[in-house]
Amino acid sequence: MIAFVVATVFLLLFGVGVLRDRRRFGNAVYLGLAVTFLGIGLLAGIEDAPPGVAETVMVLLLLVVALGPLVLAGLLCANGVKMVRKEGRRPANLLSLLAGLGILGVMGLAASAVVTRSVVLALIVGTTLLVLGYVSFLFACFVGYAFLYGRMRVRRDADFVVVLGSGLIGGSRVSPLLASRLDRGRQVYELLAARRGPDRPAPVLVTSGGQGPDERLPESHAMADYLVERGFPADAVVREDRSRTTEENLLFSRELMERDRPGSACVVVTNNFHAFRAALMARRAGVDGQVVGSPTAAYFWPSATIREFVAVFLQYKVVNLGICLTLIALGVVAGLAR
Template sequence: MKKFQIKPRHIVLALSLLAMLIAFMVYTVCVSGKYSYTENVGAKHLEADQVHAKSSDETVAKIVSVENYTEEGNNELKVTVEGVNPGDCVVTLAYRSPENGQMLVRTSAFRVLPIGVVYDLTIDSFTSLKAVIPLGVAAMLLIVAVLSLSFREKQRNGEFYYSMVIIGGIILFLLLNVIVTLTDSQLWSRFGEAVTIKDILALIVSSGNRFVMFSEIPVIMVAASLAVSNIWLVVKEGFRLQNLLGVVIAVLVAGGILTIRLSDNYSVIQPDALYYFAMLANIGVAFLLSYFECMFLSTMFCAVASTRYNPPYDMDYIIILGCAIRKDGTPTPILRGRVQRAYDFEQEQFQSTGKHAVFVPSGGQGSDEVISESESMKRCLMEMGVPEERILKEDRSVNTYQNMAFSKTVIEQDAGDIYTVKVGFSTTNYHVFRGYTLAEKLKMRVKGLSAKTKLYFFPNAFVREFIGLLWEKKWKHLLFIFLFFAVLLVLYLIIRY
């Protein structure tokens, strides 16, 4: 299996992100020696002698100015504090209300850091923090650009492995969050104001909700089409539970969206027990739904792309993945389609390059089968004119993983080394991507050949393969979900308290 290589674009990405971080730190040191905050004092203008501001320790921070200005019909007091030496102090702002003459006092706690940055302890903010949002958007766009190049390269080279799904899911999640952030007029209308750390954390925590909100309509359309295809499948093939997987997906999607909508106002729910339950339901379901939406949509794209890929005409061996045969030992239409696709490709390869490939029909004999699947495929190939010496049977496997694993052994016994030969595999279109992921698990470099199936059969079969893929990587998914939930919980507790 080809090892991961650090490519120039990965180095550029790492250096660019590092440069952004350094630029932010330099910017922070340059501009955050002063900090301004505002106080709304009502509709009437305040005179200078009506406002008094004082620092509890001017050797730590001093008041530079107190300005009175009008903003959208309201009078605002803008207090600017400048750091002097590291330490803590409290700034007291006292003014007489122009509305009723009552004396009002407001206090804010500040800490001057050793690098001279004035940190507002009251709301957890400093001057340069407002640059985090545009900088974060730029960083996400840069990551999306680099990952898109990697995704495109894998597609072009026929490397349809699980890493491609991960890359596609990250691209989708980041891109939609960038779009939602850029189009959030309320967020950008407050850009000139103080941005707090809690604001930033709230954006991160709500990323799942933003993704679900933006993708809601297309995802509902996909879920509805899966449900419709299942109805079509039941009409054509009869009622079976496995023919209703698309309906199950549609119900889960609809239930998840409904749960998010019903728990949207969890912040006003009382008592605390119900509040935490609604909060976890809202944030948790939104994250799970967005996570599996990204996985599903990315897998769907990768699966479709894998069926449209045209392998190069340089195959030494072509594995044909088995499936059930008829009672008389002849291939079913699905299995015959796989054999035909392998044969057609081999013929095209020979006509194009003059190079023949060896066929490896793979599949054992089930308890209800008169011969092995591999023997059935071998007979079919020989009927097509393939000489027996160019057919290597693998007749021990009982599932797709064993198809690949035992076929690898057969090829190694014939060729000596699996890594010195070119290997393809032929299977039905909905099954191609799964074949790639299983080959990756076995450290095999393969190229898939896609055999067509009935249109109404494809969506449900693909859902079944997707569920199989999730189950195959279940521990990675569970670990990622656990870690993400732990991070979300910590971030939310910081925001809350």
């Protein structure tokens, strides 16, 4: 019963957090805690379930605990190999492969501790599992809330649609990834334009991206050209061509919006795996904007999602690293106490 009460409290905190600002990582944590305590409450009450149900649930849980990490590691390794084949061996493309190998490494270490009955290995494994448990919980919160955030309705009061840039192919051509953002940005623009009354000016689409060292023109110019060549009205596009990072995309686009229509809201468009982190960054940059995502190839998701989570984890590094160090200290103390 207590678990259900705690779950309700965290669910209420989640609801209040969403109403205050959807773009808060705390919302993800509240939701994760609510689901966790709800699960604990359900497990605690399983003894009252009809005959056979409790046994079935326990068997399924044991299978998940025993086989889940192995299956997950295999899927991550397979995805990592596919990423390397399709996207090259850049460090960012190796994340799912490294995660899969890491899980297998921890499982191997745990097996060695059991076989050798080594106290030192057991201490290392126990401490590692404590830290991994915390990180895994945050990762699950991140993925779950990012999924929900990506399915929220597009706001109706926006005057601007800001499409975030990414690298150009050959230094001048829009990549499929960027084309996906631009096509989604156009859809959002047309949706906002259709909702406006005759007394309100048409929305404006901002292409945001500067010129990288290996590019022959600013990304924003190539993005605007892509849209105009496909029939988008040229006078509805504003080019922000100074930014080099997502933070600068948001800050410099905010300057343009404040200059033309002070106090206006916007919808920011990026790829779906990047949407929630971009929303967190928009909040920090003072941009009054919702972030929506465009489709991305399925094989790209695992590595991209891990990369986004790592960036968010390090964004709150003082708290997260502090908790990880505390867990390590607790693991060491518990091991020495034995």
